[in-house]
Amino acid sequence: MKPASLAVAAPLASAFYERMPSDVAPDLLGKLICRDDGRLARLVEVEAYAPDDPAAHTFRGKTARNQSMFGPPGRLYVYLSYGVHWCANLVCGPEGVGAGVLLRAAEPLEGIVLMQAARRRETLRELCSGPGKLAQAFGIDRALDGCDITGSGAVTILDDGARPSCVIACPRIGLSKNADAALRFVVAGNQHLSKPAPFTNASAPIRRNKSPTST
């Protein structure tokens, strides 16, 4: 039987995405990415890209590749990385502003067999633990660039009310420009990250919440 929480999962509306990506990104952790064929995973790692960020694809304006990032929020921006791997972003900010959140890793929940077939890998940990892996596991490619993610399309982002235990902000992966900005957001300690969060003063004090009723 499916978890009861799935019964109340609802798509995030476009207003959720119509904010700065640095605000949207941490709020996306714990949300569900859902494919219309039943594939489902919980987001555990994302990165924010604002239009004034030299590392963002939109920094130098609109091109044929990135035009969907300038479109309305609540849609996909899909691009080819290193000429090999598709990567999926969620378009953020008001229409006309080139902002987005890169989906980097997720914890597989349902439709595992479909993900395994798409990835040609068996182990859960190898299905969605990286931006290229996540897109491949969900069958996301150029055909889905610009598609709506608020409920009517092939891919939808759902909120089932779950909250991540602890969120860490740290530097993004694989950048040469603006490499120090803490715009990568991860669920601390999750086993499906592309890489663990580095130890910092900010991440060191992680502790489990004290139970309000025990002891």
Place this chain on the structure above:
DNA sequence: CGTTGGATTGGCT
């Protein structure tokens, strides 16, 4: 118009 460098991954040394 040629060169260079990526928001990456997987296979091999």
Place this chain on the structure above:
DNA sequence: GCCAATCCAACGC
């Protein structure tokens, strides 16, 4: 750890 795969856009000439 190193590196090839191979598209796209920025940059230099």
